[in-house]
Amino acid sequence: MTANSRDQILHDFYRMMRVYKNGRVERLVGTEYAPPSVDPTTGVQSKDVEIAPEINVSARLYLPKTPIPARNFLFLSTFTAAALLLAPEHPLPIAYEDSWLALKWAASHSIGNDDEEWIKDYADLDHGYLGGDSAGANIAHNVAMRVGSEKVEWINLNGVFLNCPFFGGKDPMGNESLTTYAFQKNFLDKLWPFACPTTTGLDDPLINPDMDPNLSCFGSKKVLVYVAEKDVVRERGFYYKEVLEKSGWNGDVEVVEVKKEKHIFSVFYPKSDNGIAMLKRVGSFLNQHKANDMFDSKNFGLASFE
Known part of the structure; x- marks a missing residue:
């Protein structure tokens, strides 16, 4: 050659x-690969666990410095953001299937699965949350759809957080035709069938929730969506709220727009003012069921998907 x-x-x-x-x-x-460790600033511990070694599905768990039994959150993540969407080696829908498997594994600790002591001893399995950034937000949405459709009785999903969700559609929306974005619509339109070779197209319900006839079955009653003013998928985040509400879904969805920011700004600049503000807002969202508790950002471990 x-x-x-x-x-x-x-x-x-x-x-x-x-x-x-x-x-x-x-x-x-x-x-990049960041090994599990103890964060020197927050004291948050992390470790990697195998969920299904026969198909190479693993997760990373996070535990606060001073964990309180049955009151702390553990966030499941793959080791790098890109690992969630490793086309062409592992094209969609593999990432959806792996994430669904991971969620069921974590939630099964409420019915006697004693595989992981951190989950068994510290996780509040009565209040589960899904979240992600960009493609990870797309995955979180689709896993939440599966929660609602399959109705696994031991999965308790309280809320879903989507940061700059990677949604799309055949027809341009809002400012998607502009060429001022780092990632333009025609780029994303080519990326989607590459990542998901079996897709039915750009109006596949997996990427365009408006085309999902079962959207009303969404498996959580609370949704928080973040969008960035200078992001090509900004309008899709606002439209997501609109289609959820008109679907017959019985829940509350809020969209927060961050001015002057680009796609998944909080992933690239987590210590910026806007990144920290978003972290605190997400912390409040995750603790919404604790009416008398206050959110402490130093006791909060976050794993996000890009």
Whole structure:
């Protein structure tokens, strides 16, 4: 094989990845690996656990510095944001299936599964939450749909948090046709069928919730959506609220817009003023069922998906 053929690009998703005709995948982001540790600032501990080793499904757990039995939250995450959407090696719907498996595994500790002592001893399994950033927010939505449709009695889902959710559709919406965004609509339109080869198209319910005839079955009564003013998928976040409410779903959804920010700003700049403000708002959302408790950001471990 010549050097020229090795360098021929089949799919070019600049800023994210390139796929070459010889099968080589060059990842431009999401290649870093952070091992489990104890955060020196917050004292939050983390560790990796195997959920289904036969299919290589693992999770990372987080525990506050001073955990209180049955009152602390544990956040499940893959080791890097990109690992959730590793097309072409692991195309969708694998990420949906793996996330659903992880949720069931965590929740099963309420019915006698003693696999993981951190969950058994410290997790409040009566109040579960899903959340994610960008593609991870898409996954959180679709897992919540599965919670509502399959009705596993031992999964208690109190709320869903979506940060700059990766939703789309065949027809442009709002300012999606503008070319001033880092990721334009035509880029995302090409990315979706690459990530999900079995998709029915850009109006697939997996990426366009408005096309889901079962949207009213969404498995949580509370949803918090964050959008960024300078994000190409901004309008999709507002539209998500609209279609949820008109579907017949019986719940409350709030959209918060952050001015002057771009896509998943809190992931890239978590210590910025807007990043910290969002963290505190999410903490309040997660603790909404604790009427007499106050949120302490130093006792809060967050795993987010990009």
